[in-house]
Amino acid sequence: MKYFWPVFFLGILMFGMASEADAQRKKVMNLPKYDLEPYHFGFILAANEMHYSLKLKDDFQLIFHEPEMWPERPSSDSLQLINMTPAPTPGFTIGIVGNLRLANNFDLRFVPSLSFGERHMDYQIKEYKNGIDSVFSFRKSNASTFVEFPLHIKYRSKRLNNAAAYLIGGVNYRIDLASQKKNERDIALHEGGTITIIEGIRIKRNDISFEIGTGFDFYTNFFKFGVELKMSYGLGNIIEADEYIYSSSVESLKNKVFQISFTFE
Secondary structure, three states: OOHHHHHHHHHHHHHHHHHOOOOOOOOOOOOHHHOOOOOEEEEEEEEEEEEEEEEEEOHHOOOOHHHHHOOOOOOOOOEEEEEEEEEEEEEEEEEEEEEEEEEEEEEEEEEOOOEEEEEEEEEEEEEEOOOEEEEEEEEEEHHHHEEEEEEEEEEOOOEEEEEEEEEEEEEEEEEEEEEEEEEEHEEOOOOEEEEEEEEOOOOOOOEEEEEEEEEEEEOOOEEEEEEEEEEEEOOOOOEEEOOOOOOEEEEEEEEEEEEEEEEEE
């Protein structure tokens, strides 16, 4: 919920500014019948920040792992997770906008998109070996390529000259095309054959998110330009549970994405 209140209050501020400006002198409007059209299309360019919402098990620091559960330290006697922390990184999104007019000031928007980004997970692990304990810190990365299908209801304020504020809310079904194989490695055995080991957290391909946002539309002579802030909160637990130290202490892991979009319609 880190970004919910900033986005919410920004939306209130936008609508307040729009209402206050209503008393000002009207200017010549660009595209005066634009909002009366039954539907229109466009495209979106956006910068995103992909994040994880992490909840660890209550007793995660009391769990001791066998050395094979951390393949990078196979000679350890035992291992203990001290902490793990998600870290976001910037990415980008491109998509197509489809807008259907429902009523005055209400639209239904479908914005199939392709999003690229990466999330990091920082670990602190205590290793016990030959009666000596030592702490290691390391980072694991998960690259994501999301195919997204967001469906939003858009409520637009009364148009003031060539600008209008709006709020959006809806759901987003996304598929992560990044292969889980990036976190798996096959090792050849001396007696023949192979064994697969896990080298990082694994996440599920499918997820549904709740989304809320706010923005401004600006009407030019030839098209409508929009600036939008949106927050996306995953509803499902996306962790692929296993016994490896990367994810065995995780109670739940959910997608969280903050996005700044520029729309051209």
